[in-house]
Amino acid sequence: MRKQKLVVVGNGMAGVKTLEELLKHAPERYDITVFGAEPHGNYNRILLSPVLAGEMGLPDIMLNDLDWYRDKGITLHAGRKVVEIDRSRRLVRADDGSAAPYDRLLLATGSLPFMPPLRGADLPGVLAYRDIADTEAMIAAAREHRHAVVVGAGLLGLEAANGLALRGMDVTVVHIGAWIMDRQLDRPAAELLQASLEAKGLTFRLEAHTAALVVGERGRVAALCFKDGSEIPADLVVMAAGIRPNTGLAESARLHCARGIVVSDTLQTVTDPRIYAVGECVSHRGVAYGLVAPLFEQARVCANHLAGHGIGRYQGSVTSTKLKVTGVDVFSAGDFLGGEDCDEIVLHDRAGGIYKKLVLKDDRLAGAVMVGDTADGAWYFQLLREGKNVAGLRDHLMFGQGFAQSQLGDTGHQGQNQAALLPDTAEVCGCNGVCKGSIVKAIREQGLFTLDEVRKHTKASSSCGSCTGLVEQILASTLGGAYQAVDKHAKPVCGCTDHTHAQVRAAIREQHLTSIPDTLRALDWQTPNGCATCRPALNYYLISTWPHEVRDDPQSRFINERAHANIQKDGSYSVVPRMWGGLTTPAELRAIADAAEKYKVPTVKVTGGQRIDLLGVRKDDLPAIWADLNAAGMVSGHAYGKSLRTVKTCVGMEHCRFGTQMAMDMGVKLEKMLFGMWSPHKVKLAVSGCPRNCAEAGIKDVGVIGVDSGYEIYVAGNGGIKTEVAQFLCKVGGDEEVMEYTGAFLQIYREEGFYLERTCHYVERVGLEHVKRQVVVDAASRRALYERLLYALKDAPDPWAEQQAAPLARQYKTIELKAEPQGDRHGLAESLSA
Amino acid sequence: MAWQKVCPLEDIPLLGARVVAHEGGAIAVFRADGDHVFALRDACPHKGGPLSQGIVHGSGESARVTCPLHGWNVELATGSACAPDAGCTRRHAVRVEDGAVWLEVQEQSDPVRPGG
Numbered sequence: 001m002r003k004q005k006l007v008v009v010g011n012g013m014a015g016v017k018t019l020e021e022l023l024k025h026a027p028e029r030y031d032i033t034v035f036g037a038e039p040h041g042n043y044n045r046i047l048l049s050p051v052l053a054g055e056m057g058l059p060d061i062m063l064n065d066l067d068w069y070r071d072k073g074i075t076l077h078a079g080r081k082v083v084e085i086d087r088s089r090r091l092v093r094a095d096d097g098s099a100a101p102y103d104r105l106l107l108a109t110g111s112l113p114f115m116p117p118l119r120g121a122d123l124p125g126v127l128a129y130r131d132i133a134d135t136e137a138m139i140a141a142a143r144e145h146r147h148a149v150v151v152g153a154g155l156l157g158l159e160a161a162n163g164l165a166l167r168g169m170d171v172t173v174v175h176i177g178a179w180i181m182d183r184q185l186d187r188p189a190a191e192l193l194q195a196s197l198e199a200k201g202l203t204f205r206l207e208a209h210t211a212a213l214v215v216g217e218r219g220r221v222a223a224l225c226f227k228d229g230s231e232i233p234a235d236l237v238v239m240a241a242g243i244r245p246n247t248g249l250a251e252s253a254r255l256h257c258a259r260g261i262v263v264s265d266t267l268q269t270v271t272d273p274r275i276y277a278v279g280e281c282v283s284h285r286g287v288a289y290g291l292v293a294p295l296f297e298q299a300r301v302c303a304n305h306l307a308g309h310g311i312g313r314y315q316g317s318v319t320s321t322k323l324k325v326t327g328v329d330v331f332s333a334g335d336f337l338g339g340e341d342c343d344e345i346v347l348h349d350r351a352g353g354i355y356k357k358l359v360l361k362d363d364r365l366a367g368a369v370m371v372g373d374t375a376d377g378a379w380y381f382q383l384l385r386e387g388k389n390v391a392g393l394r395d396h397l398m399f400g401q402g403f404a405q406s407q408l409g410d411t412g413h414q415g416q417n418q419a420a421l422l423p424d425t426a427e428v429c430g431c432n433g434v435c436k437g438s439i440v441k442a443i444r445e446q447g448l449f450t451l452d453e454v455r456k457h458t459k460a461s462s463s464c465g466s467c468t469g470l471v472e473q474i475l476a477s478t479l480g481g482a483y484q485a486v487d488k489h490a491k492p493v494c495g496c497t498d499h500t501h502a503q504v505r506a507a508i509r510e511q512h513l514t515s516i517p518d519t520l521r522a523l524d525w526q527t528p529n530g531c532a533t534c535r536p537a538l539n540y541y542l543i544s545t546w547p548h549e550v551r552d553d554p555q556s557r558f559i560n561e562r563a564h565a566n567i568q569k570d571g572s573y574s575v576v577p578r579m580w581g582g583l584t585t586p587a588e589l590r591a592i593a594d595a596a597e598k599y600k601v602p603t604v605k606v607t608g609g610q611r612i613d614l615l616g617v618r619k620d621d622l623p624a625i626w627a628d629l630n631a632a633g634m635v636s637g638h639a640y641g642k643s644l645r646t647v648k649t650c651v652g653m654e655h656c657r658f659g660t661q662m663a664m665d666m667g668v669k670l671e672k673m674l675f676g677m678w679s680p681h682k683v684k685l686a687v688s689g690c691p692r693n694c695a696e697a698g699i700k701d702v703g704v705i706g707v708d709s710g711y712e713i714y715v716a717g718n719g720g721i722k723t724e725v726a727q728f729l730c731k732v733g734g735d736e737e738v739m740e741y742t743g744a745f746l747q748i749y750r751e752e753g754f755y756l757e758r759t760c761h762y763v764e765r766v767g768l769e770h771v772k773r774q775v776v777v778d779a780a781s782r783r784a785l786y787e788r789l790l791y792a793l794k795d796a797p798d799p800w801a802e803q804q805a806a807p808l809a810r811q812y813k814t815i816e817l818k819a820e821p822q823g824d825r826h827g828l829a830e831s832l833s834a
Numbered sequence: 835m836a837w838q839k840v841c842p843l844e845d846i847p848l849l850g851a852r853v854v855a856h857e858g859g860a861i862a863v864f865r866a867d868g869d870h871v872f873a874l875r876d877a878c879p880h881k882g883g884p885l886s887q888g889i890v891h892g893s894g895e896s897a898r899v900t901c902p903l904h905g906w907n908v909e910l911a912t913g914s915a916c917a918p919d920a921g922c923t924r925r926h927a928v929r930v931e932d933g934a935v936w937l938e939v940q941e942q943s944d945p946v947r948p949g950g
Contacts, residue, residue, distance in 0.1 A: 456918050457918050462905075527891070527892065528867055528892065528893045529849065529867055529891055529892070529893065530891055531889075531891045531892075531898075531900070532888070532889040532891060532900035532905070532907075535889060535891065536889070554850075555847055555848065555849040555850050555889070555890065556889070558889070558902065559887040559888065559889075559902040562887075563887070567884075567887060567902055567903070569881070569883075569903065571883070571884040571887070619853075810845060811850070811852070814853045814854070814855050814860070815841055815852055815853065815854045815855065815863075816854075816855050817838045817840070817854060817855065817856070817939065818838070
């Protein structure tokens, strides 16, 4: 197939991000030509402010140097401006007369600074603040001149003013509005910010209308004159009064524009489907974005369509703002002004320089403004984007994530939960030993923008994930406005697809999909057979949705579930026989001891789940050790699976003088009922015979606590990465009810939970009320759930017994090569009956 | 240096692997999509995890295995770790003939060459 030609007009962040994404999906599909008006590779425009402020140099902000284009086989025309699109002949012409034909055209022409029509606006010394050339001109002016005036007190204007002041100029910021950053801040926040900027030496003129720029002796601008007749000296005037989408080229090609090139959710222009547009030049659903994060979202969707996958839709972005002025923290997101139907929570410490306002609407966070302390900006933004119900958090919402989390245990990083407070040497990721400084360095040097990229490059947050919140905070504070918190539930399952877990689950149920290949086909998977992330998820969704119908696919399971034992760091395995309710017998113990000796098990350990772990078993020995344990009446403990693990019990009323219920008996019944249950993640239960709760039922997926009049059932606890206290579900009278309610809860989790989502995360996502409605309030729903669980678990086999039979047992055997292969007629290294 | 018969192809599960004992360290023989077979030293370049126990995915030259210990992806055709991870594990020549898998194994005296 002939390669298609893709021409990109605009060599900025949006256009090149689209190319990077496209090359990931379809590296061979296009011959790519890029036109850029600036004579550089692609650089990080957001970091021009630190360059102006002298905190970074130009080489630090390059994202793609010229070598990148060469390595990727992209033809780059840097410093050449496209002046015409000939849609009928499908080619573009540049200002040097050259032409490039296209099959697909991507417009990423960005925006132009708005230059107010003022007398004197064309004088030397009057600049916009948009690109490297502007920045260099400002740095040069700061060397020679003294008085700078910045027109416009928005984000860009304030950053320009700050940079010029740091370079030694006297800076006055002229603003037409009643307070600074009026598009992002309310008045109290703006006044606090203004005070701190004034303390840094900036001067402000608010509600000031510029009349003209006055020329000086050498033909350069010398002063700025207001409508009230007053005048201030100005050797440099920076126009930062806003930006306008750069649509001139598109308009001349008669593409529909309305304050931006109008595009659909697939980022195609509504006029010509061969022409795509992304970035600041675009108007999507009536909105033109000026921050980088939405542009990256557009780039991802656009690349997907250019690659021919055609699945993703861009549906608009919620944006947040951070001011990148060192020592001044400002954060704003969403509807920060509020209104009649909103509630506001405000903390205002004028002397301390801290102002925070949270706007709530219908129990959800609708907006946030913060000045002075923005450490929780990323957290608020996450809550806002996910539209999470915050009713339960409301009374401590204002005190931030740290306070909210200090109520719970979060292990692995010395109890820290605010990245801003950490020194560079602090270990953020306790699993992989990554400290804050390395993460910041990687973000800056490798140009990382997302959590996934940080995970890949630094390994931080890639193991247990308990430091994810911290890493997101570090991303947010390092990137400023370029950081876009992702709605984790709206994320695709993995890089093989754009579908979310919810969409995949729904499709499997609605289309009655019963195999992994069918599912991959039906959902247009982008890889031939998935990856190590999606295949186990799909396998679980299939077997849990269609029990007794779908065939389990061992090759789509993690090794532990394929080998029915837990792989250890040296490649050996651990074997844990089930001890129902933590009970055992002398005969079982004897058999375990015999097996441990026979197979030379180096370590025998009592587990936290009240059973015995035989560690260090060779894979070749697994079928044999299982056979010995089976012969003594023991079965798999599933200590390796996303499945029922243990039911921990106290001795209960059977022996304990305080016991009110038969905890051991109840625990055994539950464990027998749930034997062989696969679930989105591991499931642990406990039964205590009285509220002293010796079985620690308060941190289990289901915790049952006996009281004199019956049982209390608690759900969604967790004793692992993050200690989560189980929540009260209901009180029941007898054993049968414990089984029914527990079964119904676990079944709704099995049906609705996403793969690798523990019960605590599932319940957090759907809300305990939803669970209570289905499991407690609606008796018919509860019985149906319970029956579906019992049906799924009917005749659940002992995997250890199954695996000993041929041909399954074969996979455990190491193949020994024969010394003289010619001597064996079949040449086989092992007998076929193995 | 010698070619040795390992086992019938169907003894290796599709998208799976078998382990072959070898004095220079175990060798993982993979059966990837389309019955393409690959052989690598059964040790991840990261921390020596048994690659034979990983999940096999992708096809053709882009067939990969994900190490079961820490999730590194290793290219089956080259033994190289996928970016941004870096490292390489040794390759062995392997082919299928008349439904049987043949592996080229070095004698102990052969110098060890790096893979990739």
